Amino acid sequence: MALGGNAILTDNPSAQAQQAALKSTAESLVDLVKTAKEPVQLIVTHGNGPQVGNLLLQQIDGSSAKNPAMPLDTVGAMTQGEIGFWLADALNNAFAQAGVNKDVTAIVTRTLVDATDPAFKQPTKPIGPFYTANEMHEMVAQHADWTFVEDAGRGYRRVVPSPKPISIVEAPAVSALNSTDQVIIAAGGGGIPVVTQDGRLTGVEAVIDKDFSAAKLAELADADELIILTAVKYVAVNFNQPNEQALGQVSVNQMETYLAEGQFPAGSMKPKVEAAISFVKQTGRPAVITSLDNVKGYLLNGDATIINQ
Ligand SMILES: Nc1ncnc2c1ncn2[C@@H]1O[C@H](COP(=O)(O)OP(=O)(O)O)[C@@H](O)[C@H]1O
Ligand SMILES: NC(=O)OP(=O)(O)O
Numbered sequence: 001m002a003l004g005g006n007a008i009l010t011d012n013p014s015a016q017a018q019q020a021a022l023k024s025t026a027e028s029l030v031d032l033v034k035t036a037k038e039p040v041q042l043i044v045t046h047g048n049g050p051q052v053g054n055l056l057l058q059q060i061d062g063s064s065a066k067n068p069a070m071p072l073d074t075v076g077a078m079t080q081g082e083i084g085f086w087l088a089d090a091l092n093n094a095f096a097q098a099g100v101n102k103d104v105t106a107i108v109t110r111t112l113v114d115a116t117d118p119a120f121k122q123p124t125k126p127i128g129p130f131y132t133a134n135e136m137h138e139m140v141a142q143h144a145d146w147t148f149v150e151d152a153g154r155g156y157r158r159v160v161p162s163p164k165p166i167s168i169v170e171a172p173a174v175s176a177l178n179s180t181d182q183v184i185i186a187a188g189g190g191g192i193p194v195v196t197q198d199g200r201l202t203g204v205e206a207v208i209d210k211d212f213s214a215a216k217l218a219e220l221a222d223a224d225e226l227i228i229l230t231a232v233k234y235v236a237v238n239f240n241q242p243n244e245q246a247l248g249q250v251s252v253n254q255m256e257t258y259l260a261e262g263q264f265p266a267g268s269m270k271p272k273v274e275a276a277i278s279f280v281k282q283t284g285r286p287a288v289i290t291s292l293d294n295v296k297g298y299l300l301n302g303d304a305t306i307i308n309q
Contacts, residue, residue, distance in 0.1 A: 074203065
């Protein structure tokens with residue numbers, strides 16, 4: 001299961017507010033585990049775009065020779081710790097409250113990417129806060145190598161490279177723990193990006209899309225299905241147009257046609273649809289895109305966007 005931004009962050013980026021959002025998320029997930037018709041084994045992945053960008057800024061603002069700023073891969077690892085801690089705590093408490101005996105483990109997870117991935121030369125992944133045009137120009141004056149994009153009318157955001165995952169280094173450990181019926185939190189923030197260099201793994205500065213990593217981990221962990229949770233109940237064609245049409249059961253072929261038509265914007269619905277298609281093609285199993293609010297409804301009624309072969 002991949003958790004979208006609204007599962008963690010409201011409009012208040014304080015630790016307390018994010019923990020409060022995750023408390024509610026955890027309660028939904030525990031409710032789902034409790035009410036599912038069959039036993040549910042969960043592997044959960046989450047995003048980190050706002051958090052990794054904010055933490056990166058704190059590194060720069062607070063750094064000194066004795067206390068140097070950490071690089072982006074390390075900051076990504078820090079956000080796995082941060083959100084993994086919050087989510088594990090929230091799930092433990094929600095399970096205890098529901099009288100369900102289940103262990104929860106968050107795993108620091110590395111994601112293998114290709115050092116020659118063209119994404120390293122073309123930053124696309126928005127991280128951190130939104131800026132006005134003036135604020136953005138001030139940032140560029142101080143950091144000439146930073147790239148910004150305008151994000152859907154909401155302001156400007158820094159973008160960093162986002163290579164595609166090739167493999168998840170800790171996938172065997174995730175599978176082993178999952179077979180003990182624990183809830184596993186893994187590949188948070190898409191996983192810490194690593195490349196193979198001279199026969200060893202080394203971190204690289206990037207932020208991987210969590211939906212692509214979730215699809216890769218689901219494939220490697222032999223998951224029965226991939227569930228991508230976001231803020232909408234259904235994927236739609238002609239989204240936000242008078243002729244918007246919600247999608248229920250859809251074939252991969254049909255979804256690829258919609259993708260080719262440009263129905264899904266880059267940076268929001270497109271990576272989710274691409275990740276879902278990739279999982280279905282690799283495994284022959286379904287991928288679901290729906291909202292956190294509807295996930296229980298999906299399990300009970302099958303009502304969501306469900307992509308099948
Ligand atoms: N065709 C579409 N169908 C449904 N939602 C869409 C579509 N295109 C864009 N969206 C928007 O994309 C959002 C999901 O992207 P985003 O918010 O970036 O994901 P995340 O939940 O992972 O943070 C949805 O909540 C919706 O507002
Ligand atoms: N890493 C990642 O995909 O984070 P967001 O979902 O928060 O953008």
